[in-house]
Amino acid sequence: MSTDANSLDDLKSAATDAAEVPKESQTTYVPFYKRVLAQKQGKIGLIITVVVVALALCGPLLLPWATGNTATEFVTKPFSPYGLFGSDNLGRDVFSRFLAGGVTLIVYAVLATALGMVVGAIIGMLAAYVGGTFDAVIMRLNDVILAIPQLVFALLAITVLGPQGWVLVTVIGLTHAPRIARVARSATLGVITEDYIKAAEMYAMPRWKVLIRELLPNITGPLSVEAGLRLTYSIGYIASLSFLGLGLQPPAADWGLMINENRIALSIQPWGVLLPVIAIALLTIGTNLLADSFARATASTSVEA
Template identity: 55%
Template sequence: MSAAPVKSESAATGPAEPAAKPRRAGLFRTAWGFGRTKVGVVLTAAIVLIALFGPYISPHTDTALVAEPYVTSADGSPFGTDYLGRDVFSRFLYGGQILLLLAASAALFGTLAGTVLGIVAGYRRGWLDELIMRTNDILLAFPQLIAALLIMSIIGPQAWLIVVIIGVTHMPRVARVIREATLRIVEQDFVKSAEAIGVPRWKIMVREILPNVTSPLLVELGLRLTYSIGIVAVLGFLGMGLQPPDADWGLMINENRLAITVQPWAVALPVAAVAVLTIGANLITDGLSRASIGIDRGVEK
């Protein structure tokens, strides 16, 4: 790297000049300082690990019939069987992967699209700003879940459709937050300075503005991830997600809810997983947003 010669030079002239002030701790390090973030990371990591590696350690496959339906405990199935006699624990281990994948892609897609729109609207202003933000307002008028159900019932349950719909419903919410952050950055002189030398607009947005809205961006990403998990799980429960016989936490709750008094495990395990995951993600987001309030005060005087 080209940094090497500069480093050696600074070593040579080092003692002559005052030592550099240490940089302020970054967003992640500040967030890590909060106890809640640590708890959140532990909870989220536990569920993510279960979802990712569950299928490799499960005692049975997700569709294998191992015993009679609705027994609370059997040989080799510590949490009993579901309404068809499949191993609850195995289905639990299998059921998280797709949910996490869908939720994560939906959150990423929505945040990405929202960020682009927010920065463009906040920087370009004028009619483009009006067009983007008023379209956003129209999208915001549809409740997330109702919109998803409406479109899914027309087109049919598809994994890609879940991602697109949830992403699109996240988009206007993210765009609002990022536009607000952009407006604060655009007022500052370093953006003007880039304009004065004619740096192309897209480059100003990518190089000058984007790095300065990362704090609200991360908070938004965490928030949208939390909501996505909930919505994907609910869609699964309502039968709009994965179709039987695939394993899915939302689906499991729906399939086994009739016998909740007889075989509570079949409902309790997926419910607990979704709850712990949501709480964990929320705690991380909370830590990030607390840290960003401290960092994004703008310019100190």
């Protein structure tokens, strides 16, 4: 009996130890957004981005004056009775034009990034999944396109097709696609050998379903990081092209265009340049911090419980 009792105690002790060991090393899944917000730069980036985007989207509803109204007696004044931040070279209220000028930049940047993500992800996933000659040809063409600077390509295309909104979005989006395709291909190569992909192929699942249902959900981490980075570049490129006169045309209110219109009188009336410059800088800093947080959150998919 004592031997049986000792054996039972040993089994209980072993069971207790077995239950406690996993508990110490147990890990649990943490949602992606919580991993992003757990980082200081993620919180700061989100706050900055939300504030600037809210200002840009709600700005047109808060205009103290119409963006086209002019007061010729207050041309290029740093302060005027009609506005705290004065007027521009045509006597238009700087603050009103600033409030109305951000929405186009943000919408164009988001659309261009989305277009680049869709096209680039499809090309990269197909190249990795199909492989062989198709992969080699696609990626060599991709490398050729990557050799052309994005801004130079955009300048040439917009000069030929004209400074229209859809042209700006399409050109910026397509110049992002080769870089996104490279990331998508690399991420896809890391998962196409997994068992669930082989199981899907074994059951004769159509290739497009394998790409959408099995591959895409498992490469969203790297793609989300790239999306944040490309959004930052989109903002910079669109603002630069507007500054060069290849974006929205006068008399439209646009942050990049405002910088170009008011740069000559910078020493007399700085607000026409400073307000859009500060807004664009804060927006790019915020999206860049978020992109960095996405990268860190993707690298750590779980934490110790």
